[in-house]
Amino acid sequence: MxxxxxxxxxxxxxxxxxxxxxxxxxxxxxxxxxxxxxxxxxxxxxxxxxxxxxxxxxxxxxxxxxxxxxxxxxxxxxxxxxxxxxxxxxxxxxxxxxxxxxxxxxxxxxxxxxxxxxxxxxxxEMAKLDIEGADRFEVSNLHYTVQELEPFRGKRVLISGGGDSAVDWANELEPIAASVCVVHRREQFGGHERNVVRMKQSSVQIHVPYTVRQLHSSDGCAINQVSICHEESGDTLRVDVDAVIVNHGxxxxxxxxxxxxxxxxxxxxxxxxxxxxxxxxxxxxxxxxxxxxxxxxxxxxxxxxxxxxxxxxxxxxxxxxxxxxxxxxxxxxxxxxxxxxxxxxxx
Missing domain, CATH: 3.50.50.60 (FAD/NAD(P)-binding domain)
Known part of the structure; x- marks a missing residue:
C-alpha cells in the first residue's frame, strides 16, 4: 500500500x-x-x-x-x-x-x-404503485414518503397499504386532513396493534380487502379520483382525493x-x-x-x-x-x- x-x-x-x-x-x-x-x-x-x-x-x-x-x-x-x-x-x-x-x-x-x-x-427502494402512468403524478400528488404533515392539511387523503407506515400516517393525518381513507388488500393490518386500534376508533375510513386499480385525473396533472377494487367480489368504488400516499413497503x-x-x-x-x-x-x-x-x-x-x-x-x-x-x-x-x-x- x-x-x-x-x-x-x-x-x-x-x-x-x-x-x-x-x-x-x-x-x-x-x-x-x-x-x-x-x-x-x-x-x-x-x-x-x-x-x-x-x-x-x-x-x-x-x-x-x-x-x-x-x-x-x-x-x-x-x-x-x-x-x-x-x-x-x-x-x-x-x-x-x-x-x-x-x-x-x-x-x-x-x-x-x-x-x-x-x-x-x-x-x-420504495415499492411503487404498479399502475401504468402512475409515475407522472409523483411530481404532483402521488407520494411514497411523507416529509411534512402540513401540506396535507384540509386535504382528502387516500393511503394505500396496511403496515406500520400506512397505519402511522393515517393516525398522524387524521386530525389535520379533511378526510383519510385507508385501502388495504387484506382484512388484517400489519401495524402495531395499539396503533391499529387507534386508527379503527378514529374517523379514518377503512376499505378492506381492497386494492387501488386506477388513478383518474381531470387535467392530466394531478389525481382527483381513485378506483379501488374489492379483492373477492370485484366490486369497484371511486374515491375523491386530493392526495394519494402509497406505503407498499x-x-x-x-x-x-x-x-x-x-x-x-x-x-x-x-x-x-x-x-x-x-x-x-x-x-x-x-x-x-x-x-x-x-x-x-x-x-x-x-x-x-x-x-x-x-x-x-x-x-x-x-x-x-x-x-x-x-x-x-x-x-x-x-x-x-x-x-x-x-x-x-x-x-
Missing amino acids: SESLELYDVTIIGGGPAGMYAAFYSGMRDLKTKLIEAKDELGGRMLIYPEKMIWDVGGTGPILCRNLIEQLKQQALTFDPTVVLGQQIVGQERLEDGTILLTSSTGEKHWTRTVIMAIGYGIL MRYNFGAIRDWGIDMGEWTANVSDKLETNVPGIFAAGDFVDYSSKVRLIAGTFTDAVLATNSAKLYMDPEAPKVAYVSSHNERFKEKNRALGVIDEDH
Whole structure:
C-alpha cells in the first residue's frame, strides 16, 4: 500500500443510527474512523419518516424523527471522523498485509484495518404503485414518503397499504386532513396493534380487502379520483382525493455485498454475540445483523454499535481494554468538557 494513501482503523459502512453511533463510540475508543454512506445525507431508513414521533429511545423523547437524526449526526461528528457521502461500497479485498481495500460503485478506494457493516437491509427502494402512468403524478400528488404533515392539511387523503407506515400516517393525518381513507388488500393490518386500534376508533375510513386499480385525473396533472377494487367480489368504488400516499413497503438489495463471503440469511448477517461476522476484521451492527438476543429498536442499534466497535478495537489490539471508559472518566472528553465550562473535579 502506498504511503500516500490514508489508512483508517475502522471504516463504517452505513449512515443510519447504528453507523452514526458507531462513529461516535469509535472516537471514544480513539480509533481513526471513516463513515461511508451511499446516500447524500446521513440518517438511513429514518429519513423515510422524518415527521414521526419517536418515543422509545432511552432518555430522549418524545422527539420528531428528523430532530433525532440531527442529534445523532452531531453526536457522530464529536471526534471528527471522516464522512463520505454518495458512495455505495461494492467491493472488498484483503491485501497481503491484512489491510482491507473497499471499492465504491464509481471506483473510489478506501483502505482500512477493520470494517463495521451498518447497512440495514441494503439499498432501499420504495415499492411503487404498479399502475401504468402512475409515475407522472409523483411530481404532483402521488407520494411514497411523507416529509411534512402540513401540506396535507384540509386535504382528502387516500393511503394505500396496511403496515406500520400506512397505519402511522393515517393516525398522524387524521386530525389535520379533511378526510383519510385507508385501502388495504387484506382484512388484517400489519401495524402495531395499539396503533391499529387507534386508527379503527378514529374517523379514518377503512376499505378492506381492497386494492387501488386506477388513478383518474381531470387535467392530466394531478389525481382527483381513485378506483379501488374489492379483492373477492370485484366490486369497484371511486374515491375523491386530493392526495394519494402509497406505503407498499420497501424493496431491499444487498447487491455485491452478498459476494463478500459473509454468512447471511435472506435479510440479515449471522454474527456472534460480539457482533463478529465470519470474515476476520469485518463486524456488523443494526438491522443488518441477527443473533440470539437481538433487539430490533433504534435503542438496540446503539448497543450493537458499541459491541461491534469494541470487537474491532480488540481485533487490532488484543491487549486493549475491552470497553471504553465511560464519558465521565474518559480522557477524550476532558477538553470538550472544559469547552462547555464544566469544572474538572480531578483538579
